[in-house]
Amino acid sequence: MHEKSLAVRKRMFGRAWPYRANLRDGIVPSWPEITSNSLSAPACVNDEVARNWLNNLEVRKAIHTAEESVVRRWELCTFQLEYDHDLGSMIPYHKNLTSKGYSALIFSGDHDMCVPFTGTEAWTRSLGYKIVDEWRPWLINDQVAGFIQGYANNLTFLTIKGAGHTVPEYKPEEALYFYKHFLDGTPI
Structure with missing residues (x-):
């Protein structure tokens, strides 16, 4: 919950996004807590398929799980999980690491209803790095799999066409x- 209105930063195409959001200290509510008072949970938290897959004995063995x-x-x-709002924005951490030469690949599904790719695109642009590879499609089997943009300091932003929040779940071939x-270290 926010104490006051968030400052808004303008972004491309006239959209806006919260910038330097002040988060209230304390425990972050879980999806079950958020949805417990609603009539139906949002579709993005239906974990039945993933839960069945992860609990399959052959899968557990194949992925070397506990x-x-x-x-x-x-x-x-x-x-069962609790964590605090304690660090705020991760943007300074990304800037610190990429400015030291560490490569970073930031990706978003273009059908992600939890964290829309436009917000991810906005914060990658907010780092202020020079664009070294203009926005372009990336392909698999001569089909557009998404779009990519390269920045200085080895930062890459990539979208995955048709993927939701958990990209490998929606688009495993593209994710791999x-x-x-x-x-x-080969071109995408």
């Missing part, structure tokens, strides 16, 4: 492609 004796069942939306290329 034994069932350690983690009996994986739950994605739970009341851009992760592999980023880690290998």
Whole structure:
């Protein structure tokens, strides 16, 4: 909850986004807490498919997860995790690391209803880095998989066409492609 109206920073196409939001100290509410008073939970928190997949014995073995004796069942939306609003914006951390030459790949699904790609695009631009690779499509099998823009200091912003908040869940082939290329240092 915000104490007062947020300062607004103008961004491309006339849209606006909160800048330097002051967050109230304290425990961040979980999705189950947020949705407990509503008639239906937002679709982005329906974790049935992911939960069934993560709890499949063959999958657990394949991804080298903790034994069932350690983690009996994986739950994605739970009341068991608590964390505080304590750091505020992560933008200074990104700026610090990328200004030292560490590569960073920032990506967003273009169908993400939790964190729209326009906000992610806005904060990557807010770093003030020179554009070294203009906004362009990136392709898999001669099909547009999303759009990419490269900045100075090894910062790359990338969108994934048709992906929601958890990109590898929505677009596994595309996620593997851009992760592999980023880690290998080859062009996307």
